[in-house]
Amino acid sequence: MDTVVARFEIRCRRFLGPDGVPLGDLPGFARDPAVLVELYRGMVRTRALDQKAVALQRTGRLGTYASSLGQEAVVVGLAAAMRPEDVLLPSFREQGAQLWRGVTMREVLLYWGGDERGSDFAASRHDFPVCVPVGGQAPHAAGVALAFRLRGEPRAAVCVFGDGATSKGDVAEALVFAGVWALPAVFVVNNNQWAISVPRSAQTAAETLAQKAIAAGIAALQVDGNDVVAVRDAVEEALARARTGGGATLIEALTYRLSDHTTADDARRYRDDAEVSRHWREEPLPRLRNYLTSLGAWSREQEEALLEACRAEVEAAEAAYLATPPQDPATMFEHTFAALPADLVRQKAEALGGRT
Amino acid sequence: MDTVVARFEIRCRRFLGPDGVPLGDLPGFARDPAVLVELYRGMVRTRALDQKAVALQRTGRLGTYASSLGQEAVVVGLAAAMRPEDVLLPSFREQGAQLWRGVTMREVLLYWGGDERGSDFAASRHDFPVCVPVGGQAPHAAGVALAFRLRGEPRAAVCVFGDGATSKGDVAEALVFAGVWALPAVFVVNNNQWAISVPRSAQTAAETLAQKAIAAGIAALQVDGNDVVAVRDAVEEALARARTGGGATLIEALTYRLSDHTTADDARRYRDDAEVSRHWREEPLPRLRNYLTSLGAWSREQEEALLEACRAEVEAAEAAYLATPPQDPATMFEHTFAALPADLVRQKAEALGGRT
Amino acid sequence: MTERNLVQAVNAALARAMAEDPSVLVIGEDVGADGGVFRATEGLLARFGKDRVIDTPLAEVGIAGLAVGLAAQGFRPVAEIQFTGFLYATLDQVLNHAARLRTRTRGRLTCPLVIRSPSGGGVRAPEHHSESPEAIFAHVPGLRVVVPSSPARAFGLLLAAIRDPDPVLFLEPTRLYRATREELDDDTPPLPLDRAFVLREGTDATLVAWGGMVPEALAAADALARDGVSCEVIDLATLKPLDEETILASVARTGRLVIVQEAPLTAGYGAEVAARVAERGLMSLRAPIRRVAGWDTVMPLPRLERDYLPNAMRIAAALRETMAFA
Amino acid sequence: MTERNLVQAVNAALARAMAEDPSVLVIGEDVGADGGVFRATEGLLARFGKDRVIDTPLAEVGIAGLAVGLAAQGFRPVAEIQFTGFLYATLDQVLNHAARLRTRTRGRLTCPLVIRSPSGGGVRAPEHHSESPEAIFAHVPGLRVVVPSSPARAFGLLLAAIRDPDPVLFLEPTRLYRATREELDDDTPPLPLDRAFVLREGTDATLVAWGGMVPEALAAADALARDGVSCEVIDLATLKPLDEETILASVARTGRLVIVQEAPLTAGYGAEVAARVAERGLMSLRAPIRRVAGWDTVMPLPRLERDYLPNAMRIAAALRETMAFA
Ligand SMILES: Cc1ncc(C[n+]2csc(CCOP(=O)(O)OP(=O)(O)O)c2C)c(N)n1
Ligand SMILES: Cc1ncc(C[n+]2csc(CCOP(=O)(O)OP(=O)(O)O)c2C)c(N)n1
Ligand SMILES: [Mg+2]
């Protein structure tokens, strides 16, 4: 005697096909080519920074770095959907979202160059810093969102993590909290198909990652993560719902990690070049560029000017980064507590040479 | 442009209505009244032990105890579905399942009386002991099930936990493992509607707990947890699937905690008597008894004989429990490692009086 | 003035902190209608409402992480972890996030949260309900660890912990919850979070203890007093940062040190106390430093609990051996 | 004989253990096709197949718990936690389950598992990749904690850890993975899991270190030798259980003790070593016990790493101060 007591479905959103041809009507914001140009610029800037960062790492002037190559539509799309007063809780591959929110290229390089001041960025100061422990920031997002709810503020927390992160219990617990209190939070999965060497298929038996939302009773959506219009639209819809008491959403953005996992990784050890080549055909930049070109809103000259502007910005950032004087070792101590306890005062003196 | 990419449904199974009237055909095993009588006996024994344990606690002769009052169909139904070679990974409210698998009442009392020997039970020695940290045993079940898979044994791990436990990340991670490797594991949620004072509605926004399975891509089923026939049938089906390579299942058994959370709790602080009274009308024992009576397979005399037999068994267990000589304090040390390291040898000597 | 036991003092401190500062929240499992399994949060829901006393789902990693998010947003969450056996799950959030958010962002984001948890054995509790994990957390840079041992210290220290701009782990000895009562006014001031308390002055030996072991240490000092030995008894109260000076000053006078901890011996916090004295107070020592501790075995189920836990007798024996040194 | 560095020694020990005993499994993130992010499991998948070298989902609690279930069923899982920053999440499973399953069931179920994790700083790694959490785990009854500091000791101790019938935490100093090479035969026997190694004999002071600090300690001893001071250098190797006798015997001869740990000072494992000597070796001490340790601050990002980590210079300075005592 079985009766059906609940039904669910997962939908996937896409506006622009891989070739840049629209599959139907575009959402409101996308009808203004200037808005699309801004999104395009955001993605190109991100890629330019990534290229520079990888080059700096290769020449020993930066630490391990996680490029977002191929995933620019995810990070730019979600950042473009946010308001300044929302809070971003990134993982470690969202420099594109940070840039969009005003963090400078120099600050991004500083962090990955091993300097804490890179997380003391001047803009968007309520945003969380990079989170290396996978999924660890997800419960923070629930807390931030709860703070907004308690204060009655129409703000939302936007938390980003990877396909691998969806296996972490931390993420599952965060979704439970976000669900049970209908918190203003949006969780975006950058499903780039790989968690270092572990392919999506070996990460979980779930048909989609969006369906992780069902376990927590929150809204779910899959989106073509190489279509920046779809990403921005999906996150905007989720944010609108969040701000108006409609609760949390989990959005799975389908994309692909075209680069190595980080500069410390060599992906050829575990994945096919052919697979990677195939995915180059789906990547987000030409898609939007082709569409803009078809509208007559983008020209070869504009493209060259943009590339040149990004190159200049990146080079200025590199110079500023390399010119940043080192931190005083005393700073190791100064932020451990608001006020230094007595035994740390002694340790600090010892560290700075004057052992007491 | 949204397209549906995945669909799910949750079904709920029930054979006997609250009054014991069948809602349709019963599964094969339930056509033999002798089998049903055994299930009934298992539930009555469980209730008898619970009553005695609570009484012993009230008079200071037992530690904190978690009664399974009202949830006997869950623990007996799942145990009856298992084979001896399967492994039970209980939480702390499954004494009914342990009894069915041959653990003695005296052993159960010994454990809750604060004596480790209660977990060194003589029967079903591959079963796990009680697990107090909520959800902590769920990943162990994945490990046990993986062991069976690696050895090619047609055995399964059966893991039981409560509605509250489904919020724990440990459980979510265990389900991910069970899903991705299609492990022979069955996870049974004793959804007794309360996690101490937190009602099911405040635990998660998920419409059902069964749908937690969707996040891990494993089979899901809800079952009337007061219908022992439905519980046994659902778990048997899941075990058959598990043994034949079909992977794991999460079964949510809907029941109600008619008692306090434990003997340390006073549920009147946080829940309505009226709610409890309502649920007494749904409880599992009269349901099966009424059905057996309607078949002519159960009489008042049989009922009295069973109660008397259980009383006798419980009293014998109580006597044996109370007569069990205390453990030698040396046993604290003897099982810390297979062989006692030197510094523990010294500590042991000190503990036993002969300080070295 | 009201007479309060330790758990009532915790309750009163929570109520006072919440009344004074609207950013103080209480979160955890069963902290609302149930008032906490030990009644530490009793009455708070009725008084402050469900936006400030928040029952959470059963998820300790989530609770700790939620608190980090709330704290970074300017709230002062006081999270209850129901028993210390379930605190280990929060270590990742506490160490990797709460205790380093200030450092990582050079002060841009901070984490003024308190995690409270009933701690220690002695009440014949079920498995995993009698743990003493203070040493594990005391190893975490950026975290304060506080263990009160009387109603007044529980009140004053908890108040200070909640007001502190950084994360604090506050471990409440279950066995002392209802052990004694003290007169305690609602407007008693907070106590400093970097000071040990000399509970009894003495000249022959220094006894350092904290939490549930403090009454045992005092009882041992009583026993030794009957033999004419005068013991100074220090309650660390705040384990991290450690008030080294109070201990060193005492040992400088007594020349003898016995440290009592309920937790297993090895790598317990007593080792830190011993190590500090062995560095900065070695020359005043007239006898080896003794630690009286739980054995390096698993905390047993209730029937062997008394064989596991250090007690006044074992402490007195250690003191006597210490006194036997020239 | 093959020349191997430390990570190759780990790899060789894993291969040998797997070849000898079909119940040995390797599990963890990226241990398969990738061969581990440090290549510790390289080639194992090809040689032993995917039923014995198992890439897991990204879930550390799950990995630790999976290992408990496998071990209770008679397998000997060797689980890799990719970096020690992600090991904290496993504490709950290790402490509440793995390390007490034997005790809880009076030996009915046991837990012969190994958790390996690259540990410590010095390689300019990203955040949370340079942690030294050994003290936290050394506080856990029923668990062994091992930290090798040379290829040969890594090989012999890992082999022993895998054969051991109880759970072992095996922390591999990342900075030593490729630091030196040693001749190492595949049939080198295992090393005992309860013994410290005297790496250098000396008469004036005892230096105790482990893991990544051992080369620094040896370098400091070299520096002191140039001043005519003879230092004995002991590599603890197995932290728990502690080989107290080797340390005490050394201090009895030298009268001076300096302990080096990379982890933050407070409640680090150096405190335990100091406390043991302050109890059982106090009377042979001619100078205060010095600890040279990481500061009680968050491990900084790479640019300040060298200001954080103890080094031969700091150790030598501590030794000189120690020698300055009558
Ligand atoms: C808790 C934790 N475990 C392991 C790691 C090591 N690690 C860093 S990134 C990564 C894979 C992450 O995969 P995914 O979540 O898909 O994000 P992606 O890197 O693909 O963006 C792993 C295992 C970590 N940082 N944190
Ligand atoms: C990890 C953990 N957190 C908290 C507790 C304290 N505690 C014991 S039982 C319980 C509620 C469990 O609820 P549920 O999972 O529904 O099981 P039930 O008791 O209803 O059978 C809690 C919070 C615990 N034992 N373990
Ligand atoms: Mg990924």
Ligand SMILES: [Mg+2]
């Ligand atoms: Mg329940």
